[in-house]
Amino acid sequence: MTPKPVTENTLFSGDNLSRIGGMVMDALEALMTRRSVRAYTDEPVSDDQLLKILAAGMQAPSANNQQPWHFVVLRQRQHLDGLAGVLPFGKMLGQAPLGIVVCADVDRQPRAGYWVQDCAAATQNILLACHALGLGAVWIGVYPRDERVLALRELLSLPAGVTPLCTIAIGRPAEHPAPVDRFRPDRIHEEQW
Numbered sequence: 001m002t003p004k005p006v007t008e009n010t011l012f013s014g015d016n017l018s019r020i021g022g023m024v025m026d027a028l029e030a031l032m033t034r035r036s037v038r039a040y041t042d043e044p045v046s047d048d049q050l051l052k053i054l055a056a057g058m059q060a061p062s063a064n065n066q067q068p069w070h071f072v073v074l075r076q077r078q079h080l081d082g083l084a085g086v087l088p089f090g091k092m093l094g095q096a097p098l099g100i101v102v103c104a105d106v107d108r109q110p111r112a113g114y115w116v117q118d119c120a121a122a123t124q125n126i127l128l129a130c131h132a133l134g135l136g137a138v139w140i141g142v143y144p145r146d147e148r149v150l151a152l153r154e155l156l157s158l159p160a161g162v163t164p165l166c167t168i169a170i171g172r173p174a175e176h177p178a179p180v181d182r183f184r185p186d187r188i189h190e191e192q193w
Ligand SMILES: Cc1cc2nc3c(=O)[nH]c(=O)nc-3n(C[C@H](O)[C@H](O)[C@H](O)COP(=O)(O)O)c2cc1C
Pocket: 034, 035, 036, 037, 038, 089, 090, 138, 139, 140, 141, 142, 177
């Protein structure tokens, strides 16, 4: 089945706005229980879920609200396998039904350097949206490893000025890592270090 293009945003139109609230997992619950998921079932991610995931990424804050991000969506097996082949710690893409490469148009910057933070915020939004939708996802590092940036630049035909920050592998989870408590009182400094 050919997936529907995800370039049309129907989320914010008409009755659909109320459906955004339908993906409810309490926000704090989502961020306290999210874990990286690296094993997936064969079940595809639906077009509706994909749209919500991308919309979540684009709701992220960005410096001067410049929204420098672009998202390359990969759903074809040979493309996902190609990505797995060039990312040494991204082999799970070879099993995932969906991959999203988070890129930045680095010229779309009020001041140089904020794109990493902008795209990292979008990436975290996507991870949390996946978890809230009952999907599993993992952040796969690309930038600042030059060889990975170069490999993705070639593989995805990225234009000059567009740099990939990371890839996200997404699918229905075939593993369920338990939530972990990372609270560290020694990392908190009141008023001064
Ligand atoms: C910048 C960054 C790069 C990462 N790169 C990879 C990666 O290449 N492969 C991978 O399996 N996990 C990667 N991870 C996921 C981390 O290993 C994971 O978030 C960490 O071990 C904490 O586990 P948790 O996500 O289950 O809470 C990356 C995470 C971040 C934030």
